[in-house]
Amino acid sequence: MKRVNWSKIVPQEMSENCFWIKVKEEKFENPDLFAELSVCFSSQSKVRRDVKDDPEDKVPQFKKKAKELRILDPKTAQNLSIFLGSFRLPYEEIRDIVLEVDEERLSESLIQNLIKNLPEPKQLSALAELKGEYEELVESEQFGIVMSSVKLLRSRLNGILFKLTFEEQVNNIRPDIMNVTFACEEVKKSESFSKFLELVLLVGNYMNAGSRNAQTFGFNLGFLVKLRDTKSISHSTTLLHFLAEKCEECYPTMLSFPDELEHVEDASKVSAEILKSSLSTMERHIQRLENDIENFPKRDDPQDKFVEKLSGFCKHAREQYEKLSTMHKNMQKLYESIGSFFAFDPHSVSLEDFFGELANFRILFMEAVKENHKKREMEEKIKRAKLAKEKAEREKQERQQKKKQLIDMNKEGDETGVMDSLMEALQSGAAFRDRRKRTPRNGDQSPSSPSSRWPGAAYGNRTLDRRTVLERSRSRHNANYQAR
Numbered sequence: 154m155k156r157v158n159w160s161k162i163v164p165q166e167m168s169e170n171c172f173w174i175k176v177k178e179e180k181f182e183n184p185d186l187f188a189e190l191s192v193c194f195s196s197q198s199k200v201r202r203d204v205k206d207d208p209e210d211k212v213p214q215f216k217k218k219a220k221e222l223r224i225l226d227p228k229t230a231q232n233l234s235i236f237l238g239s240f241r242l243p244y245e246e247i248r249d250i251v252l253e254v255d256e257e258r259l260s261e262s263l264i265q266n267l268i269k270n271l272p273e274p275k276q277l278s279a280l281a282e283l284k285g286e287y288e289e290l291v292e293s294e295q296f297g298i299v300m301s302s303v304k305l306l307r308s309r310l311n312g313i314l315f316k317l318t319f320e321e322q323v324n325n326i327r328p329d330i331m332n333v334t335f336a337c338e339e340v341k342k343s344e345s346f347s348k349f350l351e352l353v354l355l356v357g358n359y360m361n362a363g364s365r366n367a368q369t370f371g372f373n374l375g376f377l378v379k380l381r382d383t384k385s386i387s388h389s390t391t392l393l394h395f396l397a398e399k400c401e402e403c404y405p406t407m408l409s410f411p412d413e414l415e416h417v418e419d420a421s422k423v424s425a426e427i428l429k430s431s432l433s434t435m436e437r438h439i440q441r442l443e444n445d446i447e448n449f450p451k452r453d454d455p456q457d458k459f460v461e462k463l464s465g466f467c468k469h470a471r472e473q474y475e476k477l478s479t480m481h482k483n484m485q486k487l488y489e490s491i492g493s494f495f496a497f498d499p500h501s502v503s504l505e506d507f508f509g510e511l512a513n514f515r516i517l518f519m520e521a522v523k524e525n526h527k528k529r530e531m532e533e534k535i536k537r538a539k540l541a542k543e544k545a546e547r548e549k550q551e552r553q554q555k556k557k558q559l560i561d562m563n564k565e566g567d568e569t570g571v572m573d574s575l576m577e578a579l580q581s582g583a584a585f586r587d588r589r590k591r592t593p594r595n596g597d598q599s600p601s602s603p604s605s606r607w608p609g610a611a612y613g614n615r616t617l618d619r620r621t622v623l624e625r626s627r628s629r630h631n632a633n634y635q636a637r
Contacts, residue, residue: 224279225272225294232270233293239266244299251303252454254313254462264314268307277301308445309459315438316466323473326431329423330480336420336508337487341494345410352396352404353377374495374507377514381521397521408522411515418515421508432481435474442467 225233240247240263247267250258272280280294281301290298300306340346354372361367380393400407446467449460491507492499499507 224276224283225291225297229270229272229276230291230293233272233296234291236266236270237292237296244296247296248299248303249456251300251306251309251313252456253458254316256462259313259317261314261317264310264317268310268314271300271307271310272297274307277306304450305445308441311438312442312445312459312463315442315470316463319435319466319470319473322431322435323477326428326435326477327480328419329428330477330484332416332419333423333504333508334480334484334487335416336414337484337491339414339416340511341491343410343413345407345413348404349396349400349407349410350374352399352407353380356392356396371496373497374514375510378510378517380514381517391521393517394521394525397518398525401522401525411519414511414515417508418512421505421512423504423508425504428481432474432477435470436478439467439470439474442470 237244247263249255250263251267271277277297277300280290280297283290283294284298287295287298303309353376354369357372358367358369361369380396381391383392385391385395442463446460446464488504488507489499492502497507
């Protein structure tokens with residue numbers, strides 16, 4: 154909203170009988186009035202926030218002097234004002250929600266803020282005595298008077314909040330207990346993991362022969378994550394990769410242990426201390442609620458449903474807690490048995506450390522298997538490329554050899570073949586046949602004439618016999634071959 158530029162009278166300047174202290178302008182508050190003001194005098198789009206600012210500039214400022222005269226301290230009053238401005242519910246409605254334990258209108262945020270900002274019991278009792286001066290009190294103290302009529306208010310709020318958050322607490326605790334339980338059973342029962350540990354022990358003892366660590370009967374499982382730190386002489390692989398490769402080549406059943414330890418990673422995220430603390434807190438809340446219900450004063454107010462609605466819940470909560478407590482005890486026994494099984498102190502090695510190292514090793518092993526696969530694929534690819542190159546070289550040499558043989562054959566001259574081809578051409582007449590039709594030079598020639606029987610035998614005005622033609626053809630062939 155646009156601001157009116159006036160000079161305010163601060164509360165310190167007001168006397169007890171000042172007019173401004175007794176002003177009750179809130180009786181003119183009207184949503185329609187504020188809406189019209191917002192339309193006409195708004196300077197920004199955040200109308201709702203600014204509408205709230207205008208009354209605060211006038212009403213609370215003039216009543217702030219009451220803080221010096223009434224019960225609440227400034228900080229408590231300010232926190233309550235912020236809370237009331239956030240939820241914007243009538244005071245009586247908030248009280249009724251608490252009295253009736255109205256789960257449709259109850260919210261975790263509402264109850265949490267009430268518990269956080271509610272005045273202390275002594276302050277509420279003092280405010281209750283000012284009920285006759287209700288109109289002269291600030292909003293936060295008016296709210297305190299309304300809520301002071303609710304007996305055992307803080308105990309009610311704690312019980313209601315516990316009810317609202319109980320299922321969430323159970324859903325946070327139960328999976329943690331189950332994950333650790335499953336992980337303990339998996340680590341102890343996995344045959345493939347046991348065999349892998351045996352293989353590691355064998356390899357380690359062999360590598361440690363002659364040292365002070367030789368002939369070891371067992372090792373701390375924390376060593377598994379260090380397998381990757383032991384590198385080969387060429388630094389091309391590690392002991393972990395070596396073991397993973399041996400598992401694939403010789404002991405393929407060992408490769409299944411990462412799948413058999415599927416809950417180890419979830420168990421590594423569980424804090425034993427937080428789990429124990431959460432169960433203790435739950436049991437303490439249940440005990441407190443049971444006491445509040447048992448000692449709750451008898452009242453005939455039909456609106457008060459606290460005992461009715463919280464009694465059934467309290468019984469349910471106790472049953473759930475007993476189940477969780479039993480599961481937790483079994484989990485602890487299983488972990489202690491794991492400590493005994495692998496020879497470590499479960500009280501000095503926490504759940505997080507033990508399962509954290511196992512989870513880390515599980516990931517490292519699976520990565521090593523994948524890296525070995527990639528390495529073999531790369532080696533196979535290089536091998537195929539090498540074979541292809543060698544094949545291409547052989548084919549190239551074969552082609553060159555064949556070409557050389559052809560050249561040598563031409564140098565030797567296969568006259569027999571050439572003469573056979575030439576004789577065949579001469580006998581068929583193809584060697585002298587002209588595509589164009591010849592015109593006789595000396596008149597018509599009969600089919601029985603010598604030139605007709607021997608096409609191409611006439612050269613100019615003289616006739617060559619067959620032997621002369623063959624000799625000249627051979628001479629031309631040899632001359633052409635020597636020229637090439």
